[in-house]
Amino acid sequence: MTPATPAVDRQHSGRLFFVVWAWLFALSFLSWLVAYFGIAGIPRWSLISVFMLAKAALIVAVFMRLAWERLALVFAIVAPLLALVAFISALNFEAVYIHSQRENYQGVKAP
Amino acid sequence: MPTDLTVAKKSALRQMTDDWSADQRVFRGVTWGKAMMWVFILGDAFIFACFLLGYLAVRHTTTEAWPNTAEVFTIHVGGKPIPFLLIIVMTLILDSSSGTMALAINAAHRRERKKCAALLFATVLLGLTFVGLQAMEWRNLIAEGLRPAHNEWGAAQFGSCFFLITGFHGLHVSFGLLFMANIARKVARGDFDDGRRGFFTGRRGRYEAVEIMGLYWHFVDLVWVFIFALFYLW
Amino acid sequence: MVEVRAGEEGFHPDDFEDEEVPHPRSWWTKYVFSQDAKVVALQYAGTAIFVGFIALVMSWLMRIQLAFPGALSFIDQDHYYQFITMHGMMMVVYVLTAVFLGGFGNYLIPLMIGARDMAFPFINMLSYWFYLLAVLILLSGFFLPGGPTGAGWTLYPPQALLQGTPGSQYGIVVMFASLCVFIAGFTMGGLNYVVTVLQLRAPGMTMMRLPMTIWGLFIATIMALLAFPGLFVASLMMLCDRLLGTSFFMPAIVQNGEQLAHVGGSPILYQHLFWFFGHPEVYIVAVPAFGIVADLLSTHARKNLFGYRMMVWATIAIGVLSFVVWGHHMFISGMNPLFGFFFATSTLIIAIPTAIKVYNWIFTIWRGDIHLNVPMLYSLSFIVTFVVGGLSGLFLGNVAVDVPLNSTYFVVAHFHMVMGIAPLLVIFGAIYHWFPLISGRMMNEKLALAHFWITFLGTYAMFFTMHYLGVLGVPRRYYELGQTAFIPPSVTSLNIFITVLALIVGAAQLVLVYNFIRSWRHGEVAARNPWRATTLEWQTPDMPPPHDNWGPQAPKVYRWAYDYSVPGAPRDYIPQNQPEARA
Amino acid sequence: MxxxxxxxxxxxxxxxxxxxxxxxxxxxxxxxxxxxxxxxxxxxxxxxxxxxxxxxxxxxxxxxRHSETRRAHYEPESxxxxxxxxxxxxxxxxxxxxxxxxxxxxxIHPPADAAEVEIVGQQWNWFYRLPAEGGKLGRADARFVTAENPLGVNPYDPNSKGNLIVNGGDLHLRVNKPVKILLRSIDVIHNFYIPEFRAKMDMLPGSESFFWVTPTRTGTFEILCAAYCGTGHPFMRGTLVVESDADYEKWIAQQQKFTAMNEQKRGFAALPATGQEK
Known part of the structure; x- marks a missing residue:
């Protein structure tokens, strides 16, 4: 039988989670507003990316409690994601190239 | 052996190298189950990343116009078109389920059986609502003529990506709901207080299961953040 | 005693570190649905070796077709390409990955780090049953109408999905379905291996005291967990293209004068996803072999592993770098040509840590006391084949040199040498090395030597000479060379030479099987720790190890794994769990 | 020992x-x-x-090698x-x-004065397209392919007019003149491979790849496919003739023009309705 001796300092008041919850709502709503008002081009992408990353950071840091984990775990989780950076840039680079090849040499309409 | 007080004083980097060079465990204070779930999440994150990357690459490569998502995902309320109405509602619901889950974990830490079970059941309900709304969205779009292989609004890959990515995410949500309902039942029955053994694994039930389930559930919400931004709004 | 853990959140392992190993209650749970990693290991390895023999027979049939075109009338073009595809995919994924990680990983990880079992025995058991299911799905392709897929082991679209490719109706579907199940099953096992190495080590066992075998398995598992997603996603997208008519990878295509319904997809996206998995996969197979061979060399040369820290960091570097070199499989695929610079550079950089590993293996036996036991012979032969295969990799990794050699027999020779033969030789060496631990008996040495010499010399002669067919320019994946102006008739004699060797070497594997089965029952009873090794798996209370590995007293570790011939010590080895050098 | x-x-x-x-x-x-x-x-x-x-x-x-008197040297690292x-x-x-x-x-950087020739692969044949004297290659797309237009040349592109189509014949190149070889496929992935040229490149459906080469000696060379393209892969052969300028002029004068091939104009109706181009 496990000893049920929860140390008091291992818990957080529920308040923090409500604050984060509110922030998630706000950020979702803000990114929706960007789409609602039809902001286009670079402002749209940058705003949406910022809201997206902020939301993701809040979930990972507070809800998934990574902020309270020791650095060894944080590092082990974040470092492999760097491989994705290589993959993202490579695929983007490639997609632009293939698209330009198609634009230059192919297509069913008159140029 | 350094006491934890001296550890706290060390620089974070020094602490990390100490952890990695310790014996027995690298992640001090992390249970096996939690470590496993984190590693699983890492792998699953790669899967979703590959999905989203594949989608972005296909969208970028095709010479056909990509449909205007604001028009495709519009719902008319009182004759007035509101883009992404269903999506934002779904997003808020999933966010809320994450919130109740976080509170449930907090309750589990305090061994508050009833509160924990209630919050878990609330999470299950919110999750079910999300899946229900997603089913509704699928039904609406299929009625409007969206198919995996073609659609009327532009590049055929739009429908393919939509069904594949939201479908795979929905599957994650659904599996999570099954497991979570089971854990909620166990919490409510008091399995984690009397250490009743699991049917398959033969191991003692523990409140830790709530936290591990929570990690998964938050991850599902996390993935939705990216799908929401990159697929719907991008 | 409950420590005060300032600033730490949530549950603490000390609160419930009373995990006991689940004990089997019946014959079924002891031998079939066993949660014991040692039994799971044997199930994994046995199944994989069975698959390996199927793949071996297919390679025979291909070689016979190449040397004596038309000699076996039932090998038509369809069958030939089906054999190619199944041989490649089976060997790479279902045999080598499964033997190393599922077989040796399950057996050795808990024992060598001083744990009682894997962290999650139930999930570990499921991993094997998923693997078996994947194998059965894969083999079902042989019995479906149209047979298994003949798309080449890389399964490139659009070829893989078009009619006219053998097995395009069902074979390709079961192939991708099987891969998805395999990946799901592997993930279950992989989570166990990673968490077990990270969190379940014995007291005193730091990461830097782990034997290289464990490092190899550990790094390979992490790589697999992060690389398989690429294949998983590619498989699902291909299944959609095949079953739902989507166009992820399918552009507008005309076949037999008919416009297919696809439009706008990108075949090269599949290649990126596939090789994002595929290149790390090479090292998933190679890195455990690197680790095992380091331990074998050190044990049988009675000398400490040379440059342990450098070996660990080289392994990590290889693991990291292998995620940024996948493009060297695609130099002439029509991808953005500027990638050539990046991927050639990253590929040749990875040669440096790899070369360091080779040097350290050799410096391990340098000034050693080399016992030419069978495992040592296999380790030496691994070095020879790996050096040849690794050096010929420098041709293919260097973008301009790759251009003439790509798609020729040079590639076939290279990858068979470096990730086929070299890891296989390590597997054989490891089987001879750990057989006494598993069975309590020794294998017959005469039979072992016969198996060794035939296998090593035969494969070396086959694949060394095959490189030169590639230099000549003979293209691979040709069902028959036919009348080709630049190919002299002497090529046919070389082909016959290679085929005859392949038949002999393949048949010689039966010697291993015979030796294994015979020795299991009738072999000479092995002494405790017959190789006088330092690592923990030999220090168990019984041999073979009992169900919970250690009996009542779990081991404590006092030193690294390579205290061989320590000056002043009475014996030429000091086990890791021995506190005093003079005991 | x-x-x-x-x-x-x-x-x-x-x-x-x-x-x-x-x-x-x-x-x-x-x-x-x-x-x-x-x-x-x-x-x-x-x-x-x-x-x-x-x-x-x-x-x-x-x-x-082992002997009873030997003891290994203990040296963890150097x-x-x-x-x-x-x-x-x-x-x-x-x-x-x-x-x-x-x-x-x-x-990957063809010289500016390189002549262009397009090579199109289809299971298991080679087709070639050359620009007319002083002209350019028109666009092409697999969606235009019909019996009359086997290469899918874009009939709306003015550059397509006068493109020379080699359907079933040999490819001829001038000796000592650089040529940029554009590669395309209308079904699966092929690879244009002449061992004596050393150079090769995959031919992708739905995209265009290229390499360049300067043939340095006259003669006849065998073209092979070097990317697995189905069960007929080993038999996908073609012939390349490298010849002097004079012989080349004679050959090129005999080649059929795209417009001539499409007198019937039937192929144009086949434009598939695949939605809007960007």
Missing amino acids: IVAGVILVILVASVLFHLFTPWWMTPIAADWSTIDHTLRLTFWVTGAAFVAVIAFLGWCVYRY GKLETYLGIATTIGVVFLLAPGLVVWNSY
Whole structure:
């Protein structure tokens, strides 16, 4: 039988989670507003990316409690994601190239 | 052996190298189950990343116009078109389920059986609502003529990506709901207080299961953040 | 005693570190649905070796077709390409990955780090049953109408999905379905291996005291967990293209004068996803072999592993770098040509840590006391084949040199040498090395030597000479060379030479099987720790190890794994769990 | 003893086999001698490494074989030795890589005056398209392919007018004139491969790839497919004739023009309704 001796300092008041919850709502709503008002081009992408990353950071840091984990775990989780950076840039680079090849040499309409 | 007080004083980097060079465990204070779930999440994150990357690459490569998502995902309320109405509602619901889950974990830490079970059941309900709304969205779009292989609004890959990515995410949500309902039942029955053994694994039930389930559930919400931004709004 | 853990959140392992190993209650749970990693290991390895023999027979049939075109009338073009595809995919994924990680990983990880079992025995058991299911799905392709897929082991679209490719109706579907199940099953096992190495080590066992075998398995598992997603996603997208008519990878295509319904997809996206998995996969197979061979060399040369820290960091570097070199499989695929610079550079950089590993293996036996036991012979032969295969990799990794050699027999020779033969030789060496631990008996040495010499010399002669067919320019994946102006008739004699060797070497594997089965029952009873090794798996209370590995007293570790011939010590080895050098 | 001997035999046999092999590069017919040089350089460098490593291995096995009196030397690591070896390997790698990158740089940058020729693969045939005198190649797309327009040349592109289509014949190229070879496929992935040219590149459906080459000797060369393209892959052959300018002019005058092929105009109706172009 496990000893049920929860140390008091291992818990957080529920308040923090409500604050984060509110922030998630706000950020979702803000990114929706960007789409609602039809902001286009670079402002749209940058705003949406910022809201997206902020939301993701809040979930990972507070809800998934990574902020309270020791650095060894944080590092082990974040470092492999760097491989994705290589993959993202490579695929983007490639997609632009293939698209330009198609634009230059192919297509069913008159140029 | 350094006491934890001296550890706290060390620089974070020094602490990390100490952890990695310790014996027995690298992640001090992390249970096996939690470590496993984190590693699983890492792998699953790669899967979703590959999905989203594949989608972005296909969208970028095709010479056909990509449909205007604001028009495709519009719902008319009182004759007035509101883009992404269903999506934002779904997003808020999933966010809320994450919130109740976080509170449930907090309750589990305090061994508050009833509160924990209630919050878990609330999470299950919110999750079910999300899946229900997603089913509704699928039904609406299929009625409007969206198919995996073609659609009327532009590049055929739009429908393919939509069904594949939201479908795979929905599957994650659904599996999570099954497991979570089971854990909620166990919490409510008091399995984690009397250490009743699991049917398959033969191991003692523990409140830790709530936290591990929570990690998964938050991850599902996390993935939705990216799908929401990159697929719907991008 | 409950420590005060300032600033730490949530549950603490000390609160419930009373995990006991689940004990089997019946014959079924002891031998079939066993949660014991040692039994799971044997199930994994046995199944994989069975698959390996199927793949071996297919390679025979291909070689016979190449040397004596038309000699076996039932090998038509369809069958030939089906054999190619199944041989490649089976060997790479279902045999080598499964033997190393599922077989040796399950057996050795808990024992060598001083744990009682894997962290999650139930999930570990499921991993094997998923693997078996994947194998059965894969083999079902042989019995479906149209047979298994003949798309080449890389399964490139659009070829893989078009009619006219053998097995395009069902074979390709079961192939991708099987891969998805395999990946799901592997993930279950992989989570166990990673968490077990990270969190379940014995007291005193730091990461830097782990034997290289464990490092190899550990790094390979992490790589697999992060690389398989690429294949998983590619498989699902291909299944959609095949079953739902989507166009992820399918552009507008005309076949037999008919416009297919696809439009706008990108075949090269599949290649990126596939090789994002595929290149790390090479090292998933190679890195455990690197680790095992380091331990074998050190044990049988009675000398400490040379440059342990450098070996660990080289392994990590290889693991990291292998995620940024996948493009060297695609130099002439029509991808953005500027990638050539990046991927050639990253590929040749990875040669440096790899070369360091080779040097350290050799410096391990340098000034050693080399016992030419069978495992040592296999380790030496691994070095020879790996050096040849690794050096010929420098041709293919260097973008301009790759251009003439790509798609020729040079590639076939290279990858068979470096990730086929070299890891296989390590597997054989490891089987001879750990057989006494598993069975309590020794294998017959005469039979072992016969198996060794035939296998090593035969494969070396086959694949060394095959490189030169590639230099000549003979293209691979040709069902028959036919009348080709630049190919002299002497090529046919070389082909016959290679085929005859392949038949002999393949048949010689039966010697291993015979030796294994015979020795299991009738072999000479092995002494405790017959190789006088330092690592923990030999220090168990019984041999073979009992169900919970250690009996009542779990081991404590006092030193690294390579205290061989320590000056002043009475014996030429000091086990890791021995506190005093003079005991 | 025996083992060390066998390692020595393997070493010597491998080197001798390399020196006396009857299977070596075909006589080159293009100005990609730079590729051959890099290949040879790689053989020299890796060969030296091979000899050094295997010889040392064999010597170790011989010198330090087990005997009752021997006890291994205890030496966990030697930073100096490892550093030297690391540096030596790095130098070797740079020595290999640098020329490779230089050659690749020229490989992907065709000269401005290169003539263009498009090669189209279809299971299991080769088609060729050349611009008319002073003209350019028109766009093309698999969606235009009909019985009358097997290459899918875009009939709406003014540049398509006058494009020469070689359907079923041999390809002819001028000697000593650089040519940029554009590659396309209308079904699966193929690869345009002439061993004597050294150069090759995959042909992708739905995209366009390229390489360039200057044929340096006249004659007839066999074209092979080097990317698995189905069960007929080994039989996808074509013929390339490299000839003098005069012979080339004669050949080109006989080729059929795209407009002539499409007098019937039936092919144009086949434009599929696939939605809007961007």
